[in-house]
Every structure is written in structure tokens, then in C-alpha cells.
Amino acid sequence: MFLRLVADSFTRRPRRKILSMAALALGMAVATAALSVSLDIGDRLAQEFRSLGANLLATPQVDSLPLEIGGVDYRPANAGAYLPQADLGKLKTIFWRHNIMAFSPVLDVPVLMNVNRSDAGGSSQRVQLLGTWVNHELKLPDGDTYATGIERTNPWWQLKEGRWFNENASANEPEVLVGEKLAQRLGISPASKLYLFEKPISEAIRPVTVVGILTSGGSEDEVIVAPLSLAQAFANQPGMYRRLYVSALTKPEDAFSRRDPKTMTPAEYDRWYCSPYTSSIALQISEVLKGTDVRVIRRVAEGEGNVLSRVRTLLWLVTFAALLASALAVGASAAASVIERRSEIGLMKALGANSGLVGVLLASEQLLLAIVGGGIGYAVGIVLARAVGERIFGFTPEPKLFVLLVILALAALITLLGSAWPLRRASRYDPAPILRGE
Amino acid sequence: MTNSSMFWRIVRRLLTANYGRLFVILLALGAGAAVTSALLNLQIDAKKRLTSEFRALGANVIVAPRSANSVTDGASGPTLDESLLSQLPAQYEAHPVPAVAFLYVVSDAAKSGDDHFAPVVIAGTEGQGLAAIRPGRRTQYLEAFEHESDACEIGVKAAQQFHVRAGDALQLRNQGREATCKIFAVVSTGGAEDSQIFANLKNAQNLANLPGRISLIQLSVTGTPTAVNSFISSLRQNLPEVDVHGIKQFTEAEGRLYNRISGLLSATVLLVLVLTSLCVMAGMSNVAIERKNDVGLMKAIGASVQRVVHLFRTEAIVLGILGGLVGSALGLLISIWLGKTVFGVAAEPRLIVYPISVALTVITSIASAFPLRRLASVRPASVFRGEE
Numbered sequence: 001m002f003l004r005l006v007a008d009s010f011t012r013r014p015r016r017k018i019l020s021m022a023a024l025a026l027g028m029a030v031a032t033a034a035l036s037v038s039l040d041i042g043d044r045l046a047q048e049f050r051s052l053g054a055n056l057l058a059t060p061q062v063d064s065l066p067l068e069i070g071g072v073d074y075r076p077a078n079a080g081a082y083l084p085q086a087d088l089g090k091l092k093t094i095f096w097r098h099n100i101m102a103f104s105p106v107l108d109v110p111v112l113m114n115v116n117r118s119d120a121g122g123s124s125q126r127v128q129l130l131g132t133w134v135n136h137e138l139k140l141p142d143g144d145t146y147a148t149g150i151e152r153t154n155p156w157w158q159l160k161e162g163r164w165f166n167e168n169a170s171a172n173e174p175e176v177l178v179g180e181k182l183a184q185r186l187g188i189s190p191a192s193k194l195y196l197f198e199k200p201i202s203e204a205i206r207p208v209t210v211v212g213i214l215t216s217g218g219s220e221d222e223v224i225v226a227p228l229s230l231a232q233a234f235a236n237q238p239g240m241y242r243r244l245y246v247s248a249l250t251k252p253e254d255a256f257s258r259r260d261p262k263t264m265t266p267a268e269y270d271r272w273y274c275s276p277y278t279s280s281i282a283l284q285i286s287e288v289l290k291g292t293d294v295r296v297i298r299r300v301a302e303g304e305g306n307v308l309s310r311v312r313t314l315l316w317l318v319t320f321a322a323l324l325a326s327a328l329a330v331g332a333s334a335a336a337s338v339i340e341r342r343s344e345i346g347l348m349k350a351l352g353a354n355s356g357l358v359g360v361l362l363a364s365e366q367l368l369l370a371i372v373g374g375g376i377g378y379a380v381g382i383v384l385a386r387a388v389g390e391r392i393f394g395f396t397p398e399p400k401l402f403v404l405l406v407i408l409a410l411a412a413l414i415t416l417l418g419s420a421w422p423l424r425r426a427s428r429y430d431p432a433p434i435l436r437g438e
Numbered sequence: 439m440t441n442s443s444m445f446w447r448i449v450r451r452l453l454t455a456n457y458g459r460l461f462v463i464l465l466a467l468g469a470g471a472a473v474t475s476a477l478l479n480l481q482i483d484a485k486k487r488l489t490s491e492f493r494a495l496g497a498n499v500i501v502a503p504r505s506a507n508s509v510t511d512g513a514s515g516p517t518l519d520e521s522l523l524s525q526l527p528a529q530y531e532a533h534p535v536p537a538v539a540f541l542y543v544v545s546d547a548a549k550s551g552d553d554h555f556a557p558v559v560i561a562g563t564e565g566q567g568l569a570a571i572r573p574g575r576r577t578q579y580l581e582a583f584e585h586e587s588d589a590c591e592i593g594v595k596a597a598q599q600f601h602v603r604a605g606d607a608l609q610l611r612n613q614g615r616e617a618t619c620k621i622f623a624v625v626s627t628g629g630a631e632d633s634q635i636f637a638n639l640k641n642a643q644n645l646a647n648l649p650g651r652i653s654l655i656q657l658s659v660t661g662t663p664t665a666v667n668s669f670i671s672s673l674r675q676n677l678p679e680v681d682v683h684g685i686k687q688f689t690e691a692e693g694r695l696y697n698r699i700s701g702l703l704s705a706t707v708l709l710v711l712v713l714t715s716l717c718v719m720a721g722m723s724n725v726a727i728e729r730k731n732d733v734g735l736m737k738a739i740g741a742s743v744q745r746v747v748h749l750f751r752t753e754a755i756v757l758g759i760l761g762g763l764v765g766s767a768l769g770l771l772i773s774i775w776l777g778k779t780v781f782g783v784a785a786e787p788r789l790i791v792y793p794i795s796v797a798l799t800v801i802t803s804i805a806s807a808f809p810l811r812r813l814a815s816v817r818p819a820s821v822f823r824g825e826e
Contacts, residue, residue: 022720023720030713048694066633067559299573307494318710322710328470330717392701393698
């Protein structure tokens with residue numbers, strides 16, 4: 001009988017139920033879309049921030065002062081300390097190895113250069129040679145290979161002409177890139193030949209081929225960018241580098257991560273160590289690369305942290321506002337449908353139903369509505385969230401079971417709350433005046 | 439319209455007949471209006487604030503010499519005249535533009551009373567807002583020394599190297615010229631600045647024997663990517679003899695991120711607004727459709743369909759205006775508070791948002807009265823018999 005009453009209410013007034021359901025479904029679609037966007041795209045945004053480049057910098061612990069101005073170190077090759085490149089594979093063995101997006105070792109050496117002239121005399125130019133990796137295949141300790149390089153850590157380095165150098169080109173005539181300004185000044189173009197040497201009177205002249213013109217908007221526009229091995233040969237430091245840029249996916253700093261790890265209790269320390277904060281990743285890197293000092297590049301890390309945490313809060317607020325508005329609208333619709341059914345309630349009571357039974361009957365109707373409407377709303381919301389994700393990030397957020405459960409619970413809660421107040425009033429009705437139409 | 443006083447009397451009665459229903463309708467409409475105005479206002483404000491947040495990245499524009507035919511020999515390459523600094527605009531789009539002139543000199547330095555000289559990059563600086571140009575943290579700071587003429591700030595790596603701390607003095611030496619400087623702060627940035635010494639521009643110029651010259655000027659321009667680009671191109675026109683360019687690392691990433699974030703915000707807000715108003719509309723229609731009895735009675739005593747629809751539409755407009763006025767005002771207040779929680783600065787209420795969200799609410803309310811048209815087919819007799 002109970003079920004029949006519920007079923008009857010749906011089949012007798014399909015139009016009204018459809019409208020209630022539409023209100024519910026739309027409200028829940030807002031909630032689903034907003035929730036999915038805040039949950040998924042927040043993480044996606046962190047990846048976008050890697051276009052700011054490296055956020056960690058590793059240098060030798062014991063070193064002379066780098067004479068670094070705007071990204072180029074002007075120290076002579078014989079001053080200061082070096083780090084072994086053989087260790088670099090270990091970076092992909094740390095706890096947060098999957099958060100290390102890219103890294104590139106750098107070694108700067110001053111050299112002399114002649115354009116299209118193979119002897120050491122004449123009007124040779126003094127330039128900086130910046131040795132690094134481009135799309136370098138690195139053997140990892142676990143046997144895998146991992147490709148990384150400067151084009152990933154510094155995504156704003158772009159080619160104006162030509163192509164990136166190939167590190168495995170012939171050893172006799174390595175390939176290099178030339179900075180835009182240097183190239184313009186000396187009339188260098190791709191396919192030009194350069195002759196590089198260390199000292200004015202030198203037998204060791206190395207011919208190199210220019211394969212591309214690099215534009216970075218920084219001091220790198222004035223240098224030659226070459227394979228790391230070539231810089232190592234000039235510095236006479238085989239297998240060594242001076243600076244390591246690491247681009248890591250991190251969690252924005254908060255009050256906890258700003259504390260000094262030394263003052264933490266063991267449990268707090270574990271929590272800090274196992275969270276992808278920039279500072280904990282820095283510590284993990286310095287643990288595997290012996291003798292390095294790993295520093296957080298503050299302007300990148302903090303700029304990223306500021307913006308990211310603000311955007312996240314903003315998205316959560318929008319989500320919350322959406323939830324609130326849809327809850328009120330759905331609640332109002334639920335309340336209205338109960339208010340309008342006074343005469344039905346009066347009739348049921350006159351036939352001997354007590355308020356409890358009437359309440360349970362109406363509540364189960366609403367619950368049924370909530371589950372069906374919530375389910376439809378969830379489906380619509382997921383489709384919309386995907387559309388947003390795809391248009392803005394070219395990436396589709398995965399539907400999460402968790403969101404479905406939250407949405408169904410929310411729909412049930414809202415409809416019940418919305419009908420609770422009119423139901424309470426209805427339970428106080430005296431059937432006689434209602435049935436008389438008073 | 440005949441008998442308008444009767445018309446309004448009926449409208450009044452329609453509204454006040456059932457306070458429960460009136461309250462429910464106003465709640466739904468008001469909530470929709472509040473969310474509309476809060477989100478619209480917050481969205482405009484958030485995009486503006488975001489551009490300020492990006493300034494935590496430091497300088498994004500550089501004024502440098504055109505690379506002359508001279509050879510860049512290590513640090514001090516071609517230079518500019520320092521008077522250029524005063525030619526830069528101090529403000530852009532109501533935001534101050536911090537600008538600092540730098541002169542880089544590689545010189546030898548040692549702690550006072552120590553003979554172990556080592557080369558270090560000295561950056562002579564002059565201008566407003568060094569902290570905005572070069573974001574970092576001061577690990578030590580002695581305010582008392584800051585305004586002395588030979589005050590200088592030292593990067594944390596350089597401080598380690600020379601074994602100095604705030605309050606110590608350094609002696610500097612470059613090609614026979616000597617100077618001293620008194621350290622008032624130690625700064626940590628994580629970048630190249632950690633191994634530099636920041637001194638007054640005058641002292642660096644004397645040390646380098648380049649009076650009145652600077653290496654470059656760094657600026658931190660607040661604005662959307664388009665605004666920053668137009669700042670750069672207008673500066674290029676005003677200063678044709680120098681090279682003005684954005685620091686690609688930051689301008690490109692900022693532009694990309696700004697577009698993504700503002701797109702995300704707009705899309706989410708639009709989605710929420712459309713769905714919310716549809717949801718309010720569905721809810722309201724549900725309320726409206728329950729009124730067969732009223733319609734039946736009106737038709738029974740001789741009202742035309744047109745007049746009935748007109749009555750309900752007027753009711754919807756009144757409700758929309760009421761809910762819209764109250765809800766939108768509430769929404770603006772909420773957005774001020776939200777702005778404060780997210781950005782620490784109260785969001786500026788924009789008056790344009792208010793009429794827009796009231797209008798949207800009225801439209802939603804009218805649209806939700808639309809199903810009432812179907813009531814034209816209501817047959818009074820069957821309503822009264824309770825058949826439908």
C-alpha cells in the first residue's frame with residue numbers, strides 16, 4: 001500500500017515531479033561541476049606553473065662565489081668546485097621522484113671564438129659557452145631511461161631559427177646554439193661554422209656547427225649554448241657540472257612547511273618529509289646528491305604558492321556558493337510541493353494516517369526524487385566539468401566515485417531539509433477545515 | 439487596462455495569501471541573486487588581484503642598452519645613463535611601478551681586517567622598491583644601518599663565503615680603487631642574488647669608475663598580459679635608443695597562467711550562474727504550476743486567459759524585483775567579505791554588478807512563470823470537481 005501510494009504520486013502528476021526533478025538535477029549538476037573542477041583542475045594548474053621554470057637550484061656546498069649575473073656564471077674554469085654528473089640518475093629515486101618534472105645540469109666556461117676562420121689569431125671574440133643537456137637520455141639506477149634537459153626546465157628558451165642541437169652528433173664537430181643577440185651582432189646563422197679555443201695562442205681549436213638561434217629574453221641571448229660534454233672539454237672537467245636546475249611539482253608552502261624541520265617532533269617530521277613541499281624535496285635531493293647545497297628559488301616558489309593557494313581558495317568558494325544556491329532553490333521547490341499538498345495530507349489524516357506515516361510517505365517520495373535527480377545531475381555535471389577542463393587545459397578530469405556519493409548525500413539532505421519545515425507544519429493541520437477547503 | 443486598482447489588489451492578495459510560499463519563493467530567488475552578484479563581483483575583482491599576486495615573481499620588464507658593437511667582456515658590458523631612471527613612469531593603471539637601476543661590477547672583496555680577497559659581483563642599486571624587484575627574505579636585518587651612505591646588503595651565500603653578518607664591514611677593491619661598505623642585511627633569494635652584494639649605486643659607480651652609468655633597469659609592472667605588453671611598447675616608443683623587453687621567463691608564464699586561470703574562473707562562474715538560474719527557474723515553475731485552483735476560480739468568474747497570465751506575470755516581476763534587490767545587495771556584501779578571505783583585501787563592490795544581477799533575477803522569475811501559459815487550457819469546472 002505504501003509503495004503504491006508513492007508510485008501513484010509519481011504517475012498521477014508526472015509534470016510536477018519532472019519539474020522538481022529538473023530543479024534537483026540542475027542544482028546537483030552545478031554542485032558536481034564545481035566540485036570536479038576544484039578537485040581536479042587545481043592539481044592540473046600546479047603543472048601549468050612549471051612553465052615558470054625551475055624552482056630548485058643545486059650548487060656545490062663548498063665553492064668559491066659564483067660571479068653570476070642574470071643566469072650566466074662568469075667565473076673562469078679553474079675557480080670553484082664541480083659536481084659529478086654520474087649522480088644525477090639518483091634524482092629519480094627520491095621519495096617524491098614522480099614530482100621531479102625535469103632537471104638540467106649547467107656548466108659555463110669562457111671561450112674565444114672566430115666565425116668562419118679556422119686559426120686562433122685575428123679578431124677573436126670572447127664569449128661565454130653554456131654547456132647543458134637537451135633532450136638527454138639518462139640511464140636511471142633501476143635500468144629505465146629518462147629524457148630531460150634545458151628545454152623542459154626553462155620552457156621560455158625558444159628557437160628563433162633552426163633546431164635544438166643533437167648531443168650525439170659527431171665528436172669532431174659538435175652542434176651548438178647561438179644566442180639571438182650574439183648571432184645578430186656577428187652575423188651568425190644556422191649552418192655557420194664557429195671555431196672555439198681556450199687561449200689566444202692555442203693549437204686546440206674546435207670547430208662547431210651552429211644548428212639554431214636561441215631566444216630567451218635574458219643573458220643567454222649573448223652566449224653559445226652547447227652540449228654539456230663540450231663545455232666539460234673546455235673546462236677540462238670531464239663528467240662534471242656546476243649548477244643544477246630542478247623543476248618539481250610542489251605543494252604551496254603553508255604555516256607548517258615554514259617551520260624549521262629541526263624543531264619538529266618525529267611524527268611532524270615524517271609528515272613534512274612525506275609532503276611535496278619545496279623545502280622537503282630540496283632536502284631529499286641534497287640527500288642523494290652528496291656535497292650539494294639545494295636552495296629554493298624563492299621568487300618562483302613563492303609566486304607559484306601565492307597564486308595557486310589563492311586560486312584554490314577561490315574555486316572552493318565558488319563551489320560553496322554554487323552548493324548553497326542550488327540547495328536553497330531545490331529546498332524551496334521541495335517545500336513548495338509539500339505546501340501545495342495540504343488537502344492530500346488532510347485526506348490521509350482523515351482516513352486515519354498519523355503524522356509520522358504521512359511524514360515517512362512524503363520523505364520517501366522526496367528521497368526517491370533526490371536519488372534519481374542527483375544521479376542525472378551528476379552525469380550532466382561531469383559532462384560540463386569535462387567541457388571546461390578540455391577547453392581550458394586540454395585535459396579531461398576523471399569522474400570520481402567520491403563526488404557521486406557526496407552529490408547523492410547532498411541531494412537527499414537538501415530535499416529532506418527543504419520538506420521538513422512544511423511537513424512539521426502539515427502535521428499540525430486539523431484535517432476537517434482543510435477538507436472543507438477553508 | 440480597466441480597473442487597475444482591482445488588478446493590483448489581486449496581485450497583492452496573490453503575494454500575501456500564503457506567507458509560507460512567499461517566503462520560499464523569495465528565498466530561492468534571493469539566493470540566486472546573491473550568488474549571481476557575489477560571483478560576478480568577485481570574478482572581476484579576482485582577475486585584478488591575480489595580476490598583483492603575480493608580482494611575487496619580481497621584476498618582469500628590463501630596460502637594457504642596445505647591444506652595441508662592443509664586446510661583452512664579463513660583467514660590465516655596455517651601459518646606460520642613470521638619468522633614464524627618472525624618465526620611467528612611476529605609475530601604470532593606478533598601480534605603482536617599482537623600478538630599480540642596477541650597475542654590476544665584479545670586484546674583489548674581503549671582510550674588514552682580513553687579507554683574503556675574493557672576487558664577487560657588486561650590484562649598485564638605486565630606485566624604489568628593491569624588495570618588489572628582487573623578492574626574497576632578509577635573514578638578518580639591522581635597521582639602524584640601512585640609511586648610511588655606505589650601507590650594503592649581502593646575499594646569503596656571499597655572507598657565508600666572507601664569514602660576515604649584519605653589522606660587519608667589508609672592504610672592496612677594483613683596479614686600484616677602494617671602498618668599504620657596512621652590511622645592514624643578509625638576503626636569501628635562492629637565485630643568483632645570493633652570491634651578490636647590493637650597494638648604493640654611487641659607490642658601485644665609483645668602484646667601477648663609471649660615474650653616472652648603469653647596466654640595466656628592472657621594473658615590476660602590474661597588469662594583465664596585454665597591459666604589460668602595451669606598457670612595454672609605449673616605453674619602447676618613448677625610449678627609442680634603449681632596448682626594452684619583458685623577462686620572458688615571467689612574462690610568458692604569467693600570460694599563460696593568467697589566461698588559464700581567468701578562463702577557468704569565467705567558465706566556472708558562467709556555468710554556476712546558468713545552472714543556478716535554471717535551477718531556480720525549475721523550482722519556481724514547480725511552485726507556479728501548483729496554482730490551478732486560483733486559475734480555475736479566476737476563469738470561472740470571467741477573467742480572460744490573457745488577463746490571468748498578465749496577473750501572474752506581474753506577480754513574477756514584483757517577486758523578481760524584491761528578491762533581486764535584497765539578494766543582490768546581500769551578494770555584494772558577501773563578495774566584499776569573500777575578497778577579504780581570499781586576497782586579504784576587501785573586494786571593491788562594482789555598482790554595475792547590482793543592476794545586472796537584479797535584471798537577471800527578474801528575467802529568471804518571469805521565465806519561470808512561463809509554464810503558466812499552459813493554464814490557459816485549464817477547465818474551471820474540472821478543477822472544482824477535483825478531477826485534475
